[in-house]
Amino acid sequence: MQPSQRLLTLGFLLLSLAWGQTSEFQDYDFLQFLGLEKAPSPHRFQPVPRILRKIIRAREDAAASGASQDLCYVKELGVRGNLLQLLPDQGFFLNTQKPPQDGSCLQKVLYFNLSAIQEKGKLTLAQLTLDLGPRSYYHLRPELVVALSMVKDRGAWGRSHPALGRLLTQLSVPGPQGPLQFNLQGVAKDWNRNRLKNLDLYLEILVKEDRYSGVNVQRENACDRLVRSLHASLLVATLNPKRCHPSSRKRRAAIPVPKGFCRNLCHRHQLFISFQDLGWHKWVIAPKGFMANYCHGDCPFSMTTYSNSSNYAFMQALMHRVDPKVPKAVCVPTKLSPISMLYQDSDKNVILRHYEDMVVDECGCG
Structure with a gap:
C-alpha cells in the first residue's frame, strides 16, 4: 500500500469513528493497513516476556511526554527493526x-x-x-x-x-x-x-x-x-526500511483549539481510538488505545496562506475563486507520528510492531 493510500485509509477511519459510523471498512481495510489479513483470535494471551513489556512501556512513556524517538531502532536490544516476533x-x-x-x-x-x-x-x-x-x-x-x-x-x-x-x-x-x-x-x-x-x-x-x-x-x-x-x-x-521514515519526529503534546469564529477553520481535533470499542482488545495486548486525532474544518482562501498549507492548496483556492467548479482545498493531516502495538496472533506468536503515520500531529489545507 502506497503512503498516500495509507494516509487516505487512516483518514477515512478517523472520520468514520469521529462521526460514530461503523462499517465493514473499519474492520477489513484498516486491518489490511496494519498488515493483517484478518483480526487474530487467540484463545488466551501467552505470557509476555519482560523485554517486550519493557520496550512497549518505554515507548508509551516517551509518547506521553512528547519526546522524540526512533521506533525503528530497538535500543533495548541494540538492533534496528520495525517488527519483533516472539515464536x-x-x-x-x-x-x-x-x-x-x-x-x-x-x-x-x-x-x-x-x-x-x-x-x-x-x-x-x-x-x-x-x-x-x-x-x-x-x-x-x-x-x-x-x-x-x-x-x-x-x-x-x-x-x-x-x-x-x-x-x-x-x-x-x-x-x-x-x-x-x-x-x-x-x-x-x-x-x-x-x-x-x-x-x-x-x-x-x-x-x-x-x-x-x-x-x-x-x-x-x-x-x-x-x-x-x-x-x-x-x-x-x-527491518523493512520502506515502513520506517528516515528520521524521528517529536510528537506535539498539546492540541491547540481555535477560539471564536476560528473554530470552523481547519484544525486538529482530539480523537481517542479505544481497542475495546473496536473489539480488538481480544488480541491487542498494549496499548489499550491511542490518541489518533483527526483534521476537520473549512479552508477559505485566506487560510491557504497559513504555513501548514501547501502551495498547491493556495493555487487551488485561487482557481476556485476564478472558477467555482474547481473544488475548494480540504483540511488534511500535514504531520503524523508513529506508534507501536503489542499483540498476539492466532498461532500464539507475540508481536511488537511499529506503525508509521498513526497519530495526527498537525493539520493544514491541501
Whole structure:
C-alpha cells in the first residue's frame, strides 16, 4: 500500500469513528493497513516476556511526554527493526519414559514455525531463550552442560531420535541463574535465505558430576523438575526500511483549539481510538488505545496562506475563486507520528510492531 493510500485509509477511519459510523471498512481495510489479513483470535494471551513489556512501556512513556524517538531502532536490544516476533517452542521431549543415563538429564527437539515471519526486509536479530525455571536445578552440582545442535531430519514426530547436524554451542552452567540466551543470527541467515517454513533444533542438558565433591546429586528428581519448567522461545527482529521514515519526529503534546469564529477553520481535533470499542482488545495486548486525532474544518482562501498549507492548496483556492467548479482545498493531516502495538496472533506468536503515520500531529489545507 502506497503512503498516500495509507494516509487516505487512516483518514477515512478517523472520520468514520469521529462521526460514530461503523462499517465493514473499519474492520477489513484498516486491518489490511496494519498488515493483517484478518483480526487474530487467540484463545488466551501467552505470557509476555519482560523485554517486550519493557520496550512497549518505554515507548508509551516517551509518547506521553512528547519526546522524540526512533521506533525503528530497538535500543533495548541494540538492533534496528520495525517488527519483533516472539515464536513459542512447539517441539517435544525424547526418552521421557526412561531414567536419565550417561549424565543426560533431558533431550528435546525445539520446533519453531517460521511461516509467521512474512515481513519483507532484513533479519537483524534471532535470539533463542531457554528458561530453566526458578532454581529448578539447584541440586544439580557442580554444573550442567547445555548442548544445542541443528536437526537434519526430525523423523516421525516425537517417535524417533532425530538425525543431528552441526553442533551450534555447548555451554557449561555452573549453578542456578536466569534464562540462557543464544545468538542464532548465523543460523537465521540460512533459513531466511532459503525461506524455510520451520526451524528444528536439538537440545540436550547433561549433568557434569564431580565424584569428589561429596555432594549427593539427586539427578533424577532434579531432571524431572527441569522437564516441567523448561520454556524455550525465539525472538526475531526484522527491518523493512520502506515502513520506517528516515528520521524521528517529536510528537506535539498539546492540541491547540481555535477560539471564536476560528473554530470552523481547519484544525486538529482530539480523537481517542479505544481497542475495546473496536473489539480488538481480544488480541491487542498494549496499548489499550491511542490518541489518533483527526483534521476537520473549512479552508477559505485566506487560510491557504497559513504555513501548514501547501502551495498547491493556495493555487487551488485561487482557481476556485476564478472558477467555482474547481473544488475548494480540504483540511488534511500535514504531520503524523508513529506508534507501536503489542499483540498476539492466532498461532500464539507475540508481536511488537511499529506503525508509521498513526497519530495526527498537525493539520493544514491541501
